[in-house]
């Protein structure tokens with residue numbers, strides 16, 4: 001215990017999950033007193049020396065303030081705060097409900113900002129540091145992960161600003177970027193997306209069938225690494241005399257190469273890697289366009305603006321506003337109608 005007090009106390013949020021739980025153990029093994037943030041009571045660390053569970057719900061600022069008050073009553077300062085808790089909200093933007101977008105930002109971006117605000121007095125008095133756990137999507141945005149990408153880009157940006165803001169007190173701010181890691185986060189995200197899509201307009205869900213299939217296939221190719229590797233890196237950031245700004249773990253390293261590419265090329269590489277470039281126009285086209293199935297052309301057909309546009313691009317108005325499916329669509333084979341597992 002004396003050794004633990006010498007090394008100081010660390011708060012880890014999201015301690016009940018894969019990377020968080022492994023980080024708590026890695027830090028406790030190194031002799032830190034670890035406050036393991038959990039949404040509800042857990043026996044996960046029963047018998048692990050130096051670990052104290054603290055209730056922490058990131059979407060509730062009162063819960064964060066209460067945790068800060070509790071810890072302030074027990075220690076003089078913190079050696080580090082590790083903002084690890086996170087969720088993935090996945091799916092095409094069109095199919096992600098507003099409350100899911102809110103949850104994404106509450107846990108991944110606003111929660112860490114509130115934790116930092118509430119714990120800064122303890123970090124300052126403990127000559128401590130901040131370690132934020134981000135994701136490769138923070139730098140390379142991924143289609144069908146717009147909510148996650150935006151939330152992690154926000155966390156990255158917040159970390160960069162904070163590093164300069166807190167330099168006067170010599171409070172280092174590091175970002176740890178794990179690559180694909182074997183945890184339950186993907187199953188949880190899949191279940192939430194499935195639920196959201198079952199509530200969405202089914203015509204809209206059908207529009208994205210090929211995208212969702214391609215995404216699933218691409219995901220299956222990833223070989224998630226072990227949580228321990230990420231936990232070791234977080235522990236390095238907590239222990240280092242001069243912590244780095246950014247730590248990349250596993251395939252986050254290779255993904256970071258994408259940030260060096262010109263935007264257009266990067267878009268093509270990402271689309272190709274996810275198989276989105278192979279999606280047939282049929283899938284991108286609404287399944288039933290009213291003027292395709294029932295003959296009458298749309299009201300704009302043959303009107304002056306359409307005729308003028310047709311003249312400029314040198315074709316007839318029916319090429320601008322088609323009254324029948326284009327040949328590539330008419331001739332393409334029907335898509336299989338078997339039910340698919342949504343993301």
Ligand SMILES: NC(=O)c1ccc[n+]([C@@H]2O[C@H](COP(=O)([O-])OP(=O)(O)OC[C@H]3O[C@@H](n4cnc5c(N)ncnc54)[C@H](OP(=O)(O)O)[C@@H]3O)[C@@H](O)[C@H]2O)c1
Nearest residue numbers: 014015016017018019057058084085086135180181183185
């Ligand atoms: N796994 C990967 O491949 C990967 C890759 C890159 C980055 N990351 C990042 O690594 C971090 C940890 O992810 P993980 O893979 O270990 O996920 P995980 O196993 O699902 O663990 C996530 C943790 O966050 C907690 N959490 C979720 N919502 C919360 C809320 N509202 N308030 C407080 N805590 C909440 C969870 O608590 P409950 O158990 O109560 O839900 C859990 O303890 C996340 O920031 C994630 O974005 C993971």
